[in-house]
Amino acid sequence: MDNTMNLLNLITPSMMIPIFPLLGFLILSFLGKRLGAFSGWVASMAILGSFLCSLNIFLGLDGQQLNYTIFKWISAGDLQIEFGFLIDHLSIIMLLVVTGIGFLIHLYSMGYMHHDEGFTRFFSYLNLFIFFMLLLVMGNNYAVMFIGWEGVGLCSYLLIGFWFKNQAYNNAAKKAFIMNRIGDLGFLIGIFALVFHFGTLDFMDIQNQLVSFESNAPVLIFITLMLFIGATGKSAQLPLYTWLPDAMAGPTPVSALIHAATMVTAGIYMICRSNLLFALAPFTLHIILIVGIATSLFAAIIGIKQNDIKKILAYSTVSQLGLMFAAIGLGAFESSMLHVMTHAFFKALLFLGAGSVIHAMGGEQDIRKMGGLNKSIKLTFVTFLIATLAISGIFPFAGFFSKDEILAKAFEHNLLVWALLSISSMITAFYMFRLLFLVFYGEFRGTEEQYKHLHESPISMTLPLMVLAVLSAFGGFLGLPAVLSSTHQLSEFLSPVFMASKSLKVEAHALTHEQEWLLMGIATLAALVSIYYAFHLYMKKKVIPENEEALSGLSKWVANKFYVDEFYHKVIVNPMLILSDLLLVLIDKLVIDLLVNLTALIVDSTGRIYRLIQTGSTGFYLIAMVLSMVIVMFIQIIL
Amino acid sequence: MNPITNPESTTNWYLFLSCLLFSIGVMGVLFRRNALIILMCIELMLNAVNLLLVSYSAYAGNTDGQTFVFFIMVVAAAEVAVGLALMVSIYRNIGSIDIQSLNKLKW
Amino acid sequence: MEPSILFYLLSAMSVISALFVVFSRSPIYSVLSLIVCFFTIAGHYIMLNAQFLAIIHIIVYAGAIMVLMLFTVMLLNLNEDVSVHKFNITKLIAVITGGLLFLVILASVKSSTLLTYQAPPNLNIGNAQDIGMKLFTDYLLPFEISSVLFVSAMISAVLLAKKEVK
Numbered sequence: 001m002d003n004t005m006n007l008l009n010l011i012t013p014s015m016m017i018p019i020f021p022l023l024g025f026l027i028l029s030f031l032g033k034r035l036g037a038f039s040g041w042v043a044s045m046a047i048l049g050s051f052l053c054s055l056n057i058f059l060g061l062d063g064q065q066l067n068y069t070i071f072k073w074i075s076a077g078d079l080q081i082e083f084g085f086l087i088d089h090l091s092i093i094m095l096l097v098v099t100g101i102g103f104l105i106h107l108y109s110m111g112y113m114h115h116d117e118g119f120t121r122f123f124s125y126l127n128l129f130i131f132f133m134l135l136l137v138m139g140n141n142y143a144v145m146f147i148g149w150e151g152v153g154l155c156s157y158l159l160i161g162f163w164f165k166n167q168a169y170n171n172a173a174k175k176a177f178i179m180n181r182i183g184d185l186g187f188l189i190g191i192f193a194l195v196f197h198f199g200t201l202d203f204m205d206i207q208n209q210l211v212s213f214e215s216n217a218p219v220l221i222f223i224t225l226m227l228f229i230g231a232t233g234k235s236a237q238l239p240l241y242t243w244l245p246d247a248m249a250g251p252t253p254v255s256a257l258i259h260a261a262t263m264v265t266a267g268i269y270m271i272c273r274s275n276l277l278f279a280l281a282p283f284t285l286h287i288i289l290i291v292g293i294a295t296s297l298f299a300a301i302i303g304i305k306q307n308d309i310k311k312i313l314a315y316s317t318v319s320q321l322g323l324m325f326a327a328i329g330l331g332a333f334e335s336s337m338l339h340v341m342t343h344a345f346f347k348a349l350l351f352l353g354a355g356s357v358i359h360a361m362g363g364e365q366d367i368r369k370m371g372g373l374n375k376s377i378k379l380t381f382v383t384f385l386i387a388t389l390a391i392s393g394i395f396p397f398a399g400f401f402s403k404d405e406i407l408a409k410a411f412e413h414n415l416l417v418w419a420l421l422s423i424s425s426m427i428t429a430f431y432m433f434r435l436l437f438l439v440f441y442g443e444f445r446g447t448e449e450q451y452k453h454l455h456e457s458p459i460s461m462t463l464p465l466m467v468l469a470v471l472s473a474f475g476g477f478l479g480l481p482a483v484l485s486s487t488h489q490l491s492e493f494l495s496p497v498f499m500a501s502k503s504l505k506v507e508a509h510a511l512t513h514e515q516e517w518l519l520m521g522i523a524t525l526a527a528l529v530s531i532y533y534a535f536h537l538y539m540k541k542k543v544i545p546e547n548e549e550a551l552s553g554l555s556k557w558v559a560n561k562f563y564v565d566e567f568y569h570k571v572i573v574n575p576m577l578i579l580s581d582l583l584l585v586l587i588d589k590l591v592i593d594l595l596v597n598l599t600a601l602i603v604d605s606t607g608r609i610y611r612l613i614q615t616g617s618t619g620f621y622l623i624a625m626v627l628s629m630v631i632v633m634f635i636q637i638i639l
Numbered sequence: 640m641n642p643i644t645n646p647e648s649t650t651n652w653y654l655f656l657s658c659l660l661f662s663i664g665v666m667g668v669l670f671r672r673n674a675l676i677i678l679m680c681i682e683l684m685l686n687a688v689n690l691l692l693v694s695y696s697a698y699a700g701n702t703d704g705q706t707f708v709f710f711i712m713v714v715a716a717a718e719v720a721v722g723l724a725l726m727v728s729i730y731r732n733i734g735s736i737d738i739q740s741l742n743k744l745k746w
Numbered sequence: 747m748e749p750s751i752l753f754y755l756l757s758a759m760s761v762i763s764a765l766f767v768v769f770s771r772s773p774i775y776s777v778l779s780l781i782v783c784f785f786t787i788a789g790h791y792i793m794l795n796a797q798f799l800a801i802i803h804i805i806v807y808a809g810a811i812m813v814l815m816l817f818t819v820m821l822l823n824l825n826e827d828v829s830v831h832k833f834n835i836t837k838l839i840a841v842i843t844g845g846l847l848f849l850v851i852l853a854s855v856k857s858s859t860l861l862t863y864q865a866p867p868n869l870n871i872g873n874a875q876d877i878g879m880k881l882f883t884d885y886l887l888p889f890e891i892s893s894v895l896f897v898s899a900m901i902s903a904v905l906l907a908k909k910e911v912k
Contacts, residue, residue, distance in 0.1 A: 616745030618738040619836060623669050626843050633850045637857060653790075656757050658852050660764055666844030667768035670837055675819060676767070676776050682811065683764055683780065686787055689803075697794040702871045705799050706880045712806055713892045717899035719811050723818045724906035730822050731909075 010060050011068060013053040014087055017095065018134040020049040024127035032120030040110035043123035047106050047130055051099035058092050063496060067140055067204060074143070081201055086140030090497045093337065093490075094137040094269055097344050101261045102130050104464035108352050109253040111460030112359060116251075122162060126257070129155035133262050137269060141201040142191050145270065149187065149234065152263045153180040159258065160250040172246040179243040183233015190226030197223070207276050215280050224277055224284040228291075231267030237325060238295045241318050242565050248310040252355030255310060260317055260347035265340045268324050272333050275498055279331065289329025293420050296322030298562075300427040304434070305559040308365050309354045312435050316391065317347060319428060323406060326421060332409040334494050339406060341490070342398035345475050346390040349468035353384040356457045356465065357439060361450055367438045369450075374440040376454040379462050381440050383469040388436045390472040392429035392527050395520075401476035404520055411519055422526060430530040437538040653694035660687035674729070674736045678722050685715050752793065760786040773824050777815055784808045796872040 024046030028039050035042060057066070069084035087095070106126060113122050132155060136148025154177070161173030191201065197219050198206050213220060231237070236244040244264070248255055258264070271278055271288075278285060296319045303315035320343050327336035358365055360377050374381040390397035393404065403425060410418040444451055456462070557563065613624075664687060667680030689708045696704025726736060733740055763786065766779035784807045791800035818824075881889050 611746045614744065614746040616742035618741050619669070619672065619840075623836070623839055623843055626665055626669060626847060630843065630846050630850050633854050637850070637854050652753065652757075653794075654855060655852070656760070656790075658848055658855070659761060661851065662844050662848030663761070663764045663768060665847050666841055667764075669840035669843055670768060673773060673824070675815065675822075675824060676773060679767060679776060679780050679815065682807070683767060683783065686784065686807075690787055690790060693791055693794050693796045693799060696871070697796070700871060702876050702880050703884075705796050705872065705877060706885050708796075708799055709802070709877065709881070710885075710888055710892060712802065713895065716806055716811060717895050719814060720899045720903045721906070723814060724903040726818060727822070727907045736822065736824065 006060055006062070007064060007066055010057050010066055010087075013056045014066060014085055014138070015070075017050045017053045017057075017099070018131055018138065020046040020053075021127040021131040021134065025124050025131060028120055028124035028127065032124055035120065037114075037119065039120040039123050040106070040113075043127050044103060044106040044110065046127055047099055047103040050130070050134065051096070051103050054092065054095040054099050057087060058096060061087070061089070061092060063089075065496075069140075078199060079195060081141060081143045083144055084140040085138045085144075086203060087138060088497055089493050090269075090272060090337070091137050093341065093494070094265075095134065097341055098130065098133050098137065098262050101344055101348050101468075102126075102133075102257060104467055105253050105257045105261075105348065105352070108256075108355070108461050108464045109251075111458045112253055112355055113251060118162065122159075122251070125155055125158045125162070126253075129159065129258065129263075133266070136266055140203055142194060142203075143201050145273075146187065146191065149230075149266060149270075150184065152258070152266065153177055153184070153234070156180070156247070156258050156263055159254040160247045162250055162254065166249075169249040172243075172249040176243040176247050179240050180233050183230045183240055186226045186229025186233070188230075190223050190230060193219070193223045193226060203273060206274075210276050210280060213280055216283055217280070220277060220281040221283050224274075224281040225287070227270065227274065227277075228284060228288055231271055231325075232291070233267075234270075235264045235267030235321050235325070236318050237267075237291050237322060238298060239564075241295065241299065242561075242568065244318055245311050245314040245561075248308070248314050252310065252351060252358060255314070256348045256351035256355070259314065260351050261344040264317065264321055265324075265344070268321075268328065268336055268340055271328055272337060272497075275333050278328070285329050285331060287329075288325050289417065292322045292325030292327075292329050293417065293424075294322070295319070296326060296424040297420060297427075298322075300424050300431070301558055302561050303431045304427065305555065306431075307368055309357065309367050309370075309435065309439065310351070310365060312367075312431060313347070313350050313354060316350075316428060316432065319424060320347070320391075323403070323421065323424065326417070327406045327409065330406075330409045330413050330417070332406065333498050334490060335402065335405045335409055337494060338490050339402035342390070342402045342472070342475050345398055345468055346387040346472040349383060349387040349465060349472055350391070352461070352465055352468065353380050353387060356380040356461055357384075359457055359461070360454050361446065362453045364446060364450060367435065369446045370439045370444070371442040371446075372440070372444040373454070377456050379456055380465065383462075383465040384440070385436065386469045387472055388432045390476075391432050392531065393425055393523060394527060395524060396473075396476065398472050398474070398476035400524075404523055407523055408516060408519055411515075422523065425523065426526045426530045429527040430534050433531045433534040434538055437534060441539060650694055650698045653691060657687045657691040657694075660684075660690070672737050672739055674726055674738055677738070678719065678726070682715060682719070685711060752789075756786050756789045756793070759783075760790070773819050774816075777812060777819060781808050781812050784812070794872075798872060798874045798877050 024043050027042060028035070032039050066087040067084070069082040071083050072080065073083045074081040106123070109122065109126065113119055116122065129152060132148045132151025134148070136145050136152060139145040139148060157173045157177040160176055161170045163169055194201060194206065198209050200206065200209075233240045244259055247259055250258075278288075299315045299318035299322060303312055303319065306312045306315060320339070324336045324339050324343070327333075327339060356377065357370070357373065357380060360373070360380070361370060364370065386397065390399040393400045407418060407421055407425070410421050661684050664680045664684035667683065668677050671677055671680070689711055692704045692708050692711075696702065696708075729741075730736055760783050763779040763783040767776045767783065770776050770779065784803065788800040788803045788808075791797075791803060
């Protein structure tokens with residue numbers, strides 16, 4: 001009784017969570033020009049409001065589930081789709097992450113985008129994005145989630161192509177949106193299959209109906225494969241990953257928010273939300289594992305040879321997402337969520353730090369032209385160092401715990417999987433420290449005026465950096481492994497969500513404490529080895545990455561991203577263009593133009609004929625009048 | 640001699656006469672080119688209607704029809720006054736009353 | 747019952763004068779035949795027990811309106827303007843249309859049913875007292891508004907026919 005009263009009190013804050021950003025978007029779209037610089041505050045306060053409401057719910061939720069309907073949306077025969085929210089422990093984690101990091105990025109953007117003429121437009125898009133992301137996370141059925149899914153795709157397009165005067169940026173935005181759409185097709189087919197077999201899209205209803213299904217039923221395999229295709233598009237896995245590096249064309253806060261912390265994790269959230277569905281289809285989980293490992297390795301290898309600071313971070317995002325999907329493939333949903341959380345912290349920090357570096361360099365993004373910045377921008381350097389240590393998996397920063405947990409689960413499963421993932425982590429450590437050394441150490445390789453321009457970013461930009469650094473440093477303690485502490489905070493927190501799927505998982509032999517210590521030791525050693533190699537290469541030998549023309553052989557392939565983009569262009573884009581040209585001639589010119597011109601011709605000729613009635617002579621008009629009257633009366637008599 | 644003794648058939652004859660006068664008036668409107676004569680033919684049409692109304696009033700034994708004729712006469716008088724003024728104005732501008740010369744609204 | 751001789755006579759005169767109005771060459775002849783037509787119609791009115799209306803008809807129409815028309819004809823010197831009666835298709839169509847209209851109107855009226863009144867014929871209608879009663883009790887509003895109508899007609903006539911002050 002007390003609990004339900006408590007829950008009812010939470011309904012209003014939970015409804016306010018998406019309403020704040022929506023209001024922010026509406027206010028800024030209509031009144032933005034008049035608000036000017038104040039719009040940054042409007043947007044940030046909106047997100048802060050959402051964060052506080054999420055916090056309120058977090059403190060009051062207490063193991064229950066808030067599941068309510070706002071209105072009945074679609075009612076077609078037997079199919080009832082309603083618009084409602086479901087907030088349980090899984091959603092609340094995502095809500096806190098999205099609104100918390102969103103708020104920090106809003107603060108950062110106020111400083112970063114200060115001189116941009118599209119300042120208000122930027123914040124209205126950011127608020128809209130947060131709104132859709134919140135809908136995605138809070139929906140209680142696949143349809144509401146899909147609204148959010150599409151919405152974040154749209155906002156991603158708007159924000160990537162924010163500086164729309166540059167055609168290359170527009171192309172990148174289009175590429176992101178279209179690749180997302182390809183994944184969305186899979187998602188939609190999955191939704192249709194769900195409606196067909198389950199008759200409903202509600203999460204809880206589907207979960208209840210799943211008890212009657214056996215493991216590896218073909219229906220479930222099909223549905224989960226389709227849903228996974230949707231996740232591939234949104235979370236940039238092989239083969240739909242090429243949009244993410246190109247999406248770096250957008251402003252850096254956009255990259256931090258969308259492509260590090262929130263949108264790309266939507267796929268993982270979706271799969272975690274449907275965990276029982278996926279747990280009942282181990283075949284799909286195997287596929288996810290393979291795709292995850294492949295993506296992780298592939299992107300990590302490409303990242304070695306990249307020279308743009310943001311592209312390196314983009315490939316590292318793809319690689320880390322591969323790691324998260326591999327964790328899902330292993331059935332370790334909580335580990336994946338833990339890594340989502342820690343990754344959000346340090347990747348956002350990395351991107352914001354990169355933005356700070358770019359800001360200091362006056363717009364330069366090529367790391368070959370940087371160097372020795374640790375003296376000029378100390379705060380950025382320190383936070384960047386913390387983030388790099390986190391992503392490389394060094395104890396006791398956040399990344400260590402989440403990665404270690406995934407590697408431990410991999411070791412339980414299969415030695416080969418563990419080996420491949422460890423190699424991927426080594427390569428990650430290598431190129432991240434390559435980035436660190438080339439940017440912050442050594443001598444300055446830029447121009448003279450860039451050197452004069454170097455300055456630390458304003459407080460609006462450095463404050464979020466500091467907050468995120470603290471989170472990256474200490475956020476891992478939410479997921480302490482068994483050897484170090486008896487309670488794994490996050491796992492316990494999420495256990496009601498993943499209980500059903502856990503019971504299905506075949507428990508592999510659990511690791512003994514000695515094995516765990518051994519694994520942790522090996523991982524740390526491997527990371528230190530790669531860091532030393534990077535140190536050796538870029539600090540001792542002072543190697544500077546060459547220009548693209550000087551490469552040959554395997555290096556050339558890696559530096560050109562394995563020519564995947566060119567392959568897609570030749571195989572998919574060009575036939576499309578030929579097809580559209582063909583259709584242009586066949587259908588557009590012959591059929592449609594014919595119809596339209598024919599209509600115009602008919603109208604024109606009838607007009608020409610009717611024009612002749614206007615003779616202008618009054619006598620004629622009189623006769624016509626009387627004659628028509630006669631005819632009308634005549635018809636009246638006949639009928 | 641009193642047509643009131645057999646109202647029905649009397650009314651029929653008046654109906655016929657009225658229709659004849661009306662159509663003669665219409666013919667005149669369509670036939671003539673002089674605007675003044677057209678106006679006069681319109682008066683003829685009005686009078687045909689008046690005749691019919693009075694005959695029906697006699698048939699019904701009711702003065703309402705005759706009152707209506709009264710008001711039709713009022714309107715006809717006003718209309719003639721304004722129409723003639725218009726005619727004068729047109730004559731001043733164009734120089735003739737012929738309606739064939741009022742054909743500027745040609746396509 | 748057979749219509750009386752008077753009816754036939756009056757009807758013939760009205761039809762012939764109407765035809766004269768339409769087909770005569772000179773406008774003056776048309777005006778004069780129209781006056782004759784009005785007189786015959788006044789005769790019809792008297793036969794239909796509408797004495798007051800007949801007198802009013804003569805006074806207003808034949809006395810005022812036709813005089814006004816005659817004035818205009820004289821003013822605009824239209825007597826000399828004899829419209830050329832060359833036979834063209836328009837005139838033929840006009841006649842045919844007029845004839846068709848006549849037939850159609852007659853047919854449509856004939857095909858409708860006539861309301862029958864059971865009341866005995868009232869011989870008291872048609873005099874000035876009866877019409878006066880009707881005008882000032884039942885139809886008071888149209889009566890008053892017709893005065894407004896006249897004022898507006900006068901004003902518009904004056905305005906339209908005014909010479910431009912140079």
